[in-house]
Amino acid sequence: MGQLLSRPGKSSCVARCLLALCAAAATAAQAADWELDVDARLLSSEGGKSFLEAGLGTVRFGQDQSGLRLGRARVAISEPFGEVWTLHIDASAWGDQDKSPVGVTEAYLQYRPYPFSGYRLRVKAGAFYAPISLENRASGWESPYTLSSSAINTWLGEELRTIGLEAQLDWLGTRTGHTFDLGLTGAVYGWNEPAGVVLATDGFTLHDRQTPLFGRVGRAGYEPLEPFRQIDGRAGYYGGIEARYLDRVVLRALHYDNRADPSAYDAVSGAMAWRTSFDSAGVRIESGDGWTVVAQWLNGYTYIAPGGFELEWPFNARFALLSKRVGRHMLSARYDQFQVLSGKGNPEQDGSQQGHAWTAAYLFQLNPQWRFTLEWLRVVSNSYSRGDILGTTGLATETQLQLAVRCALGSSVQ
Structure with a gap:
């Protein structure tokens, strides 16, 4: 486990990441729409051992990782085919020693025909994020408000990806004299049956690292x-609804169920299928003078049934974010609450976790190419696994301070 982020090969790993992305960028430059950005971090952390190093820290970087780090290096390509088809590929390097220095986080083909009779259709096939987050709306599925995502969206980036087919139908009310639009979304997918195991073993965390499609x-x-x-051959699904009022208010709700057989497992790898289902809802409100409010809620469960013996972990999380933009400056604050419970079949509080977090961030956009972000994050959590697995106290307060310098290039970065 520790080799995911090993210190001896850190410099060479970062160099390989950047070389691979530069090669990808050379290809991307031939595309109609491309973007290349590099995010470097100077950080001070009082966090526990990182989740990537077999620890139960709730922040991305542990105490032994303070200093200069690569936050993310990313290249994205969007290539249109005709007027209604687009191929999109998004790849990133995170500066850790995963299976490969660069991993693809999204790759999909999108069909978006012209609107008809007040409606608009969009179909996506491939690997992409479900339309759950109201926070991670920037390119690369990043948050434009903070460096670290909320607990909800951190988990989505860790364990969930739609690998399948999604269709969205929008009623364009604002084009027919109304003040709002409505949209319905549905999808079928596979290859997401282990989703839920990280919640049951590690609990919620707060960071910005997204798991690549072939990563760990x-x-x-x-x-x-x-x-x-894919473990049991069963397809999962989700369905959602979205309402937009004058592009100032967005309401979104979605039900997700991977329909995994909780008794199934892969005999070669030993991986088990986790039945994971949840509901999510949220709102984003934007004023005309730079204020933004985002609130989101998620509630569900995950369980396995090896040999017919069921073990369940209900979970829930919520957050509220307030942001204010003044010219090239932005100030944001967020409060998170999260909880993983020990459900039926589990002895005592096995796998349980509860906690809350405060995040404050200041962003300065010097120009379209350069952005500077300072973020303070404090997480207070009580995890049964810290005592059960690591033999330490369950209660922990972790603080992380990051200064990020981001440089972006691309066809749309002007």
Whole structure:
């Protein structure tokens, strides 16, 4: 597990990441729409051992990782085919020693025909994020408000990806004299049956690292996990609804169920299928003078049934974010609450976790190419696994301070 982020090869790993992305960028430059950005971090952390190093820290960087780090190096390509088809590929390097220095986080083909009779259709096939987050709306599925995502969206980036087919139908009310639009979304997918195991072993965390499609996530006391795999051959689904009022207010709700067989497992890798289902809802409100409010809620459960013996972990999380933009400056603050419960079949409080977090961030956009962000994050959590797996106290207060310098280039960065 520890080799995910090993110190001896850190410099060479970062160099390989940047070389690979530069090669990808040379290809991307031939595309109609491309973007290349590099995010470097100077950080001070009082966090526990990182989740990527077999620890149960709730922040991305542990105390032994303070100093200069690569936050993210990313290249994205969007290539249109005709007027209604687009191919999109998004790849990133995170500066850790995962299976490969660069990993693809999204790759999909999108069909978006012209609107008809007041409606608009969009179909996506490939690997992409479900339309759950109201926070991670920037390119590369990043948050434009903070460096670290909320607990909800951190988990989505760790364990969930739609690998399948999604269709969205929008009623364009604002084009027919109304003040709002409505949209319905549905999808079928596979290769996401281990989703839920990280919540049951590690609990919620707050960071910005997204698991690549062929990458791994660390688990305290266990081998690294590849979360995107098919085990029982069953397809999952989700369905959602969205309402927009004058592009100022967005309401979104979605039900997700991977329909995994909780008794199934892969005999070669030993990976189990986790039945994971949840509901999410949220709102984003934007004023005309730079204020933004985002609130989101998620509630669900994950369980396995090896040999017919069921083990369940209900979970829930919520956050509220307030942001104010003044010219090239932005100030943001967020409060998170999260909880993983020990459900039926589990002895005592096995796998349980509860906690809350405060995040404050200041962003300065010097120009379209250069951005500077200072973020302070404090997480207070009580985890049963810290005592059970690591033999330490369950209660922990972790603080992380990051200064990020981001340089972006691309066809749309002007």
